[in-house]
Amino acid sequence: MNVRRLIPAAALAGAAALAVPALTACSGTSSTGAADGRLAVTASFYPMQFLAEQIGGDRVQVTSLTKPGVEPHDLEITPKQTAQLGESDVVLYLKGLQPAVDEAVAQAGVKNTVDAATLTKLDAHGAGSHDHDHEGAHGEEAGHSEEAGHSEGDGHSHGEAGGDPHVWLDPAKYAEIAKGVGAALEKADPGHAADYRKNTDELVGKLTALDTEFKDGLKNTATRTFITTHAAFGYLAERYGLDQEGISGVDPESEPSPARMKELQERARKENVTTVFFETLASDKTAKSLAADTGLKTDVLDPLEGITGKSQGADYFEVMRSNLKNLQKALGAK
Template sequence: MNVRRLIPTTALAATVALGATALTACSGTAGAAGSSDGKLHVTASFYPLQFLAEQIGGDHVKVDTLTKPGVEPHDLEITPKQTGQLSESDVVLYLKSLQPAVDKAVAQSGVKNVVDAATLTKLEAHGTSGEGHEGHDHAAEGEPGHDHGHDHAAEGEAGQDPHVWLDPAKYAEIAKGFGAALEKADPGHAADYKKNTDELVAKLGALDTEFKDGLKNTASRTFITTHSAFGYLAERYGLDQEGISGVDPESEPSPARMKDLQAIAKKDNVTTVFFETLASDKTAKTLARDTGLQTDVLDPLEGITDTSQGADYFEVMRSNLKNLRKALGTK
């Protein structure tokens, strides 16, 4: 779609050093006092960033999201109404390269304070590590025949994996960076933003400990998933992610990949094929039937719906931990 570029009258780029983090802010200082409801209007691109903004902003912010519940975020298309909503925001929080339509709209919006979550933590590439082993091969996911609508080849530099929120420690880094951004955008409530940020980071630290302790002693370290979104989680807790060929949960695995996964499942004592809540479980059930494995949910937390195994980020992550512990054979 064609989006008319709104050019602010002044432009100022500021970089806030946050250890290894950075905030890019465009012109002006957003102030809650300028809004009719007295709140800072924040637009988040999808659920993990919406949740973070709500937790840190508290009563001082009004948070909207561009990706509504039940919508697969990778496939999002921006409507004219959303473009208007975006341009009227005080602060925008998004993750560059995850949603190309959002990237384009943000670049053309003229929003005064833009926070790219990808700059607030270190992104890594989770590609293939050998024949038949798939971590998060973004280049392969963009091959012809893949109709998921998400160009993984464009994900950051050198195919970087954007799914950082599934690692509680990296999610905490993003929380710290965004908290600092809110303090700068709305200094009148900086103390509250700092307090809320510290509380959220503490909760994420506790969740990280739960995962470390819960996945310490297992019969297997390998899990199979239809959506290879768990590279950061696997790396953090010493697990091996095996993704079915192609990120599209609707697609059938190739015979060669099926053979590879059968061998991996036998060698690594794999019991379960995981699928996600926002996509069909067809591929997982096909693979499970042909390999004699079970199926279960491992939620990439790209959105919360009535079918999610929890009402918010923490509840769903703890459900993921429970399902992983069961599948990996916790000792």
């Protein structure tokens, strides 16, 4: 989403060197990471943290590398955090989303390391396009084949195979990841496997119900197209037959090109678009600029990369239901 700050290789190497003692001593599967005997789980950012907390319950001590309010893609790993990774019983992350985390995890060597990207199928959503190469790819029959021409376009690294990492915004895919996380916790702490299995089943049930809410809530709408500054909603759009249009290329806070602005104005008119969405962790300047030029409204569509006091809800489920409500309003759900 925002332009990432690059971390000097020397700094990463220094962090790794500082962490070596911890890495070699604490990468086993026993519950050694937490002083009170709980499983020490390190999550890369909020969606992974939420799964660990929901499935682990009081059996785990969860720490997130990405603090509330920090844009995940911009995260820089400190030597202390690299050491913390090595002391973890379980590490949960999503490869391709946070390059600094990918680097640190590769160096940590923790036995129970879970890459959420391996637990479900990642789709490209326009991977390989640059900036607005996807603009000419609008096929009505596909509905959303171009929806995330953001794979390179929003400045994110999207995995080795070019997959879009924003899978948690699709409740069905998030449920698949939840099952894999549950299995990893069972493996790391077999003495409490029954607890993890029960909590996983409950969470998957809630996610299945949320999926149904989205399907029913977005079944009949006046338009299927929505415009957003952060084109993170490719999976959500694909799951529910919507068409996502991202405004900007590398930086959603930058001004869109005149050609892109003109195209979006035409698209908004043709598709009866009413709303330009922005998010909670980035500026709404671009959204308001486009809205002012097209006579559209603005509203929040939260990519759920973190929860802050500005979030429209206290956890994943509350924010996703706020997203559904905002989409229903913008799309003219009947």
